[in-house]
Amino acid sequence: MERRVKSTRNAVKQNRSRLSDMSSRLKINGFFSSGVTLLDNEDFEFSQLDIDEDYSTSSVTKLGIQMTFQVSDDINVTGQLVAKGVDNYDVEAEWAYLSWDMTENFTARIGRQRTPYYLLSEYLDVGYAYPWTRPPIEMYSLPLNNTDGLAFLYDFNVADWNFGTHVYVGEAFGDVESLGGSFRLQNRGITFTAETGSWTLRLGYSNSEVKVASIVSGGSGEELLQGINGIDGVGGLKASIDTINANAALLGLDPIASIDKLPLDGIQTDYMSAAFTYDNGSLLVIGELSNLAVEDFIQPAGDGGYLMVGYRFGKWMPHITYSRFYTDSDNDKQVQDYIDAAVAAPGALGAVTRVGALAQGVPPAQAEALASAAIGNAVSGAEDLANGLAPLIQEQASITLGVVYDINSRVKAKFDVTKYDSFGEYNNYTIDPVSGAVSSTDLDGYGRFGLTDDGKASTANLDSSTTIYTFAIDAVF
């Protein structure tokens, strides 16, 4: 009898240890955000997050579940599944990797990981982890945020400093709705962090080599590519200018500036960021500066940054953030070169036609008529292309006033009001259909926003600012 009791006790003990073994080997964590957001202006929309003048809950709602299974002492497998309202709650594996602690300081990871472009990039979906309802859209609106590949992390301490290095290489792929296409990226990059006391400093550099995998028929990407490259090399701005210049050379006329075709692969994209946070328990300050450069392709790339200051009063933290973005001079020159080529083409075509006709003995009045006809035919395509490119020269600034309230230690309520303005102006080009003369007027810009396509937005009479209001509940568990 006693023996049986003993053996039962032992069995219970073993069972318990196996249970506790299981529960300590598998860790489940999660995060959740929901709320409501809208902007106050019928002209603007922020289509990436489905924010417009109608209130929306889905653009704030996200659920993430992360499971980490400890395979052995030094190896674990982690999966993070995220469902977002903006993606119709389609579940996406944002992280799926095996991690190996090779030494106490050195970890290697293989699989899908979030690309550490900027300070907040790796935990963009975890609302609880940052003070705003959404990080500044001036910087944090990059598409394709995952890299499938290898990462190495090295951490070490020197006196009171903790240093971390993160190197990664891999590929990314996916559709980008706003660009109307799908892309493959070869990614690589490195980040450094240094922490001491209340301070954290971070430097990051990433490079992507982008390949256009496919283009949505009739999308904005196709318009741009066909407008410049033509279809299978026929038509398009590049071929037109080459033909005009070839004829100009035969006729002894000056050529106009030529342009390159837009490449469909090997597009180099460089992301740089320098950031700091200061958090002494009461005062929280976060600042970041970034540069995005895209070589040989037309994208609104440039400099962005923000500075956030918050102060905790018990469960409340009011905060203020200034954020700014503008496309830089390299980008603007690249865009302007294509615009200049597009608007110069009809006039140059007219000149070539006129001089060519005259050289063939066509009477001057008739040569003039032929030239005007050629210009007239070319004007609308050239105008469309130039005026499609002009809004890629962008700028905007915003001020966010927000407050965070700790409902309990795992749930926060947040309310942010962000006013976006300083959109600047861009040129709207008109080409005279008879003479080919180019004129331009200034239109008010709209920065990172899009114009609503319900016909309410008039480019000639845009409001100079818009405000987004967002209430959110963020939880971690």
Next chain:
Amino acid sequence: MKIIKRLISSAVAACFLAGATASVADIAIIVNPESGLNEADAKQIASAFLGKRGSIAGVSVTPVDQEEGQASRDEFYTKVVNKNASQLNAYWSRLIFTGKGMPPDQVSADAEVVEVVADELEMIGYVSPGAVDDSVKVILVVQ
């Protein structure tokens, strides 16, 4: 059996002493008696519990935490780590969801911390001073 005895005795001690120490609310940092670590400052202990370092003064340490809602836990994180429970959860969420770290394992009472620290060489924990017995070594008391 030995463990259970110790568990009971330290739990009893904790009950008796809880009243006496509650108003003072000091927090004692304890390690295994065999540990090479004899003293540490609050900064070093905070960074061990935040997963920023795995050793103090060359001695490997593994923190054992207490569950949310334990009085010692609130004392420890406010006084030693300078973070309230929300800030701590925000800190860990930035690490957990980026695969950069996991918070220390948790137990549910001072007595269990004492038990775990007494059992394993590298463990470091925090308890109210009343829970300390001679099975562990105190390396710092924070008021």
